[in-house]
Amino acid sequence: MSPREALERLHEYTPGERRAGVLKLSSNENPLGPSPRAIEQLQHSAHEAHIYPDGAAVALRQRLAQQLSVPADQIIIGNGSDELMVYAAAAFLNPGDVALTAEHTFSVYAFATNLFDGRVVTTRMRDGRHDPDAFLRALQSQPRTRLVFLCNPNNPTGTYLNLDETERLLQxxxxxxxVVLDEAYCEYMDAADAPDGTHLIQRYPNLLVLRTFSKLYGLAGLRVGYxxxxxxxxxxxxxxxxxxxxGIIAQxxxxxxxxxxxxxxxxxxxxxxxxxxxYTELGRRGLRYLNTQANFICVNVGADCRAFAETMxxxxxxxxxxxxxxxxxxxxxxIGSDEQIDALLKALDATLAATDRHADAVAD
Ligand SMILES: Cc1ncc(COP(=O)(O)O)c(C=O)c1O
Structure with missing residues (x-):
């Protein structure tokens, strides 16, 4: 017995670290906890835990349809949006097909591609941003491309593609x-030129937009995406x-x-x-960061990040x-609550004091 060859290209996912008694600011969870209305509802629904859920999640899809003005039959619910990335690869990739993605982005795109014997091709980013021209060039040079994974705003950089850039790619x-447009953090975007996938799906027949309840609604532990x-x-x-x-409770x-x-x-x-x-506190400490449209911020610590994380x-x-x-x-x-940011800054100061940093990392 031996596992499929594709498994040689797969690595177990490394989640944001969790340590007892240590504040966790490593997984972009909601600092306020879960939505109180969701907590109330899940207590009621616990009494139905012996019943199979509605596999089609009709009530949830109808409520989303109403909120987003997208017909319910144009929505699918996933066990987290992660699962829908795997479904996209299962449904659209033949062995040897290419999935394009960016060099610094969410790892589940590569996982889903490798799982179905696809080939991951990454495009270079510029100044921490996706480069639409690099994607377009790769689309030409990789004729076996069947999937494009675009994370907007991008995890881990927090940078975004604007509406024009996104549409140029789609066109x-x-x-x-x-094209899989992963909008896990889109509700946090406040840039006036940010795209909204719900407005794009009727115009582009080859677009799949993914969103999640894990971030804004604080329900990462329940695993619901769409x-x-x-x-x-x-x-x-x-x-x-x-x-x-x-599950029935999660829905x-x-x-x-x-x-x-x-x-x-x-x-x-x-x-x-x-x-x-x-922004103010990182700037005050001479740390370079990228402007973010998400609920996290990407910071250059000018030292080996693993050792830095361990000291943090x-x-x-x-x-x-x-x-x-x-x-x-x-x-x-x-990005945590005020009290969490207090704790973060304290840990950051202690860690910076204990770390030798490269000179080029210090902002002017
Ligand atoms: C870009 C991106 N997409 C999707 C997800 C996963 O979301 P879900 O919890 O819905 O699987 C994450 C989780 O951190 C993410 O960063």
């Missing part, structure tokens, strides 16, 4: 290529979907969270004020070292 992508696309794409994804891929809690306007407002405000504060953890806060994303001297920090 020039050949019809046989499915995809939106034209019907032929949703139909193909439904064919590879497991019959009961999301009910996610549906309730969509009504939690107060929690959404507080989450966005916490993120905006936390971001303002971090010893000082009470876990952050994400970005060596596995190809960024050896960068870390990613979840």
């Amino acid at each position: 020039q992508a050949p019809p046989e290529v499915l 995809g939106m696309a034209q019907r032929q794409i949703i139909h193909a994804l439904n064919k590879v979907k497991l019959p009961f891929n999301t 009910a809690a996610a549906t309730a969270a969509l009504d939690d306007d107060q929690f959404v407002r507080r989450s966005l405000e916490t993120n905006r004020s936390g971001r303002r504060r971090l 953890a010893l000082n009470g806060v876990t952050i994400r070292p970005l060596a596995s994303f190809g960024l050896d001297s960068w870390i990613r920090i979840t």
Whole structure:
């Protein structure tokens, strides 16, 4: 017995680190906890835990349809949006086909591609941003491309592609290529020229937009994400979907969270004020960071990021070292609440004092 050859290219996922008694700012979770309306609902739904869920998640899709003005039959629910990335590869990649993605981006795109014997081709980024021209060149030089994974805003850089750049890519992508626009953090975007995938899916028949309840709604532990696309794409994804891929409690809690306007407002405000504060405090410490449109910030610590992360953890806060994303001297920090940022800055100061940093990392 031996596992399939494709498994040689697969690595087990390294999650953001969790240590007892240590503040976790390594996985871009919601610092306010779960939506209170979701908590209330999941307690009611616990009494239905003996029943199989609705495999088609009709109530949740209808509520999303109403909120996003996207027809319910153009929505699919996943066990987290991660699962939908795997479904995209299962449904659209033949062995040897290419999936294009960026050099510093979310690792599940490569995982899903390798799982189905596809080939990952990465494009160079410029100044921490996706380069639409690099994607277009790669589309020409890689005729076997069948998937493009675009993360917007991008994890881990927090940078974004604007509407014009996104549309240029969509217009020039050949019809046989499915573009997966991963908008896991889109609700945090406040740039006036940021795209909104819900407005794009009716115009582009080869676009799949992915979103999640893990971030803004604080439900990462329940595993609910969704995809939106034209019907032929949703139909193909439904064919590879497991019959009961999301649980009854998770579906009910996610549906309730969509009504939690107060929690959404507080989450966005916490993120905006936390971001303002971090820009000031990181700048004051001479640390280079990238402007972010997400709920995390990417910072150049000018030293080996793994050792830096280890010292941060010893000082009470876990952050994400970005060596596995190809960024050896960068870390990613979840934007926390005010108290969490207090703890972060304390740990950061202690860690900076204990770290020899390269001179070029210090901002002017
Ligand atoms: C860019 C991106 N997409 C998707 C996900 C996964 O979301 P989910 O929890 O819905 O699987 C994450 C999680 O951190 C992410 O960073």
